[in-house]
Amino acid sequence: MKAFDVVVWVLIIIGALNWGLVGLFDFNLVSFIFGQMTVLARIIYTIVGLAALYDVLAVKAIFKRWHVSFHEPSPA
Numbered sequence: 001m002k003a004f005d006v007v008v009w010v011l012i013i014i015g016a017l018n019w020g021l022v023g024l025f026d027f028n029l030v031s032f033i034f035g036q037m038t039v040l041a042r043i044i045y046t047i048v049g050l051a052a053l054y055d056v057l058a059v060k061a062i063f064k065r066w067h068v069s070f071h072e073p074s075p076a
Contacts, residue, residue: 005062011051018048 021027034041055062063069 001065005065008051008055011048012055015048015052 018029021029030041030044031037034044
């Protein structure tokens, strides 16, 4: 599972870098490589989105696997 976590993390970084390029330079790297909203580009966007969703939903389990302490904020 740790290898899967690393793949997910890399996909999230790729997505974040692509959004950074769009925001800073109006340049979409995914569209540049795979074409404007082609089937392949849509698959890439979907996989990156699913990776982010997995990371959000599984954050506690990921921290436990990697032996990182997870502290929830205490109620006010």
